[in-house]
Amino acid sequence: MKKIVPFSFILTFLLFGCVNNAQNSSTSAEEKITLEEIAEVISEDALSNLLHEIASDKYEGRMTGEEGQKLAAEYIVDFYKKNEIPAGNNGEYFQPIPSSYFNNKYGDSENILAFIEGTEKPEEVIVISAHYDHVGMDDEGNIINGADDDGSGTVAVMQMAKAFKKAKDEGMGPKRSVLFLLVTAEEIGLLGSKFYSKNPVYPLEKTVTNLNIDMIGRVDKTYENQEDQDYLYLIGADRISQELHDICVEQNDKYIDLHLDFKYNEEDDPMNLYYRSDHYNFAKHGIPSIFFFSGLHDDYHQPTDTADKIEYDLLTKRAQLVFYIAWEVANKENCLSIDEDEESENEE
Ligand SMILES: [Zn+2]
Numbered sequence: 001m002k003k004i005v006p007f008s009f010i011l012t013f014l015l016f017g018c019v020n021n022a023q024n025s026s027t028s029a030e031e032k033i034t035l036e037e038i039a040e041v042i043s044e045d046a047l048s049n050l051l052h053e054i055a056s057d058k059y060e061g062r063m064t065g066e067e068g069q070k071l072a073a074e075y076i077v078d079f080y081k082k083n084e085i086p087a088g089n090n091g092e093y094f095q096p097i098p099s100s101y102f103n104n105k106y107g108d109s110e111n112i113l114a115f116i117e118g119t120e121k122p123e124e125v126i127v128i129s130a131h132y133d134h135v136g137m138d139d140e141g142n143i144i145n146g147a148d149d150d151g152s153g154t155v156a157v158m159q160m161a162k163a164f165k166k167a168k169d170e171g172m173g174p175k176r177s178v179l180f181l182l183v184t185a186e187e188i189g190l191l192g193s194k195f196y197s198k199n200p201v202y203p204l205e206k207t208v209t210n211l212n213i214d215m216i217g218r219v220d221k222t223y224e225n226q227e228d229q230d231y232l233y234l235i236g237a238d239r240i241s242q243e244l245h246d247i248c249v250e251q252n253d254k255y256i257d258l259h260l261d262f263k264y265n266e267e268d269d270p271m272n273l274y275y276r277s278d279h280y281n282f283a284k285h286g287i288p289s290i291f292f293f294s295g296l297h298d299d300y301h302q303p304t305d306t307a308d309k310i311e312y313d314l315l316t317k318r319a320q321l322v323f324y325i326a327w328e329v330a331n332k333e334n335c336l337s338i339d340e341d342e343e344s345e346n347e348e
Helices: 007-031 035-039 044-054 067-082 147-169 191-198 242-256 312-331
Strands: 094-097 109-116 121-131 176-183 207-213 231-235 259-261 289-293
Touching: 035 147, 035 312, 044 067, 044 147, 044 312, 067 109, 067 147, 094 191, 109 147, 109 191, 121 147, 121 191, 121 312, 147 176, 147 207, 147 312, 176 191, 176 312, 207 312, 242 259, 242 312, 289 312
Parallel strands: 121 176, 121 207, 207 289, 231 259
Antiparallel strands: 094 109, 109 176, 231 289
């Protein structure tokens, strides 16, 4: 027998349904966080707090294999744990490197890996990196704090991990996975990133790009007398993937508006910077890679490279730009394209 449903009941049901939907859509629309709000997690205050800590005398210039570097590693892992940012090496944050890899000249050390798994293409991985080691102390025992080199990159990577975690918690992806790789032993020959590239936790074949940050906290001699000091050097962006370069320009135009300076990217540039930081251990395997840099200054590798000298407004803009570039590469439909002529040229 067919049941007769009273009219008033149907009306109530319809009304309730509509209200409910309206509430849901308006609520979710209201609550939907914007990408800009996610990027704001990478704030001046947060970066300054982290950098004043990691570049403090407590870490004794973070020399590879020494107490100060170990303390810094603990501080970074604590930060990831507190912010519930997952470990990136099969449940572990550390990728240990034996002293023998440094010809026993330096003590055992470790790379630090945090990871945000992609929601749609988890096997494809974006690597955002910096080096957290530095050169320790000078002959007189003065601590070389390394606030810009590479404390600025280290805290940018830490805060970017927090931003991606927030996006994930908000159900906004990323579609591809992101590895936050803080390497050791950069100052003694790019050995931490070399060790990772020889012992990759995520296959290099599935590594889409490396965005490497090394010194983005200051203004160099070229720009110190210029009115507009909102600049950043990008090295390597178009070497393997023209598309990666284009994404940098587009995201910068859309969100940050820094002056992108490509002078150090010239093939014949005498500084040869394309070969002098950790991204090169990815680029040499044919992975599109960028080195983000704001130039040298008088405090480079000196006890005077301290946290109070950092331009935090510029550091924030530069770190947010890297975030927006990573975001686009992590979420774009098709994987980043490699330029045809680059396809065959892989070292090793
Ligand atoms: Zn450096």
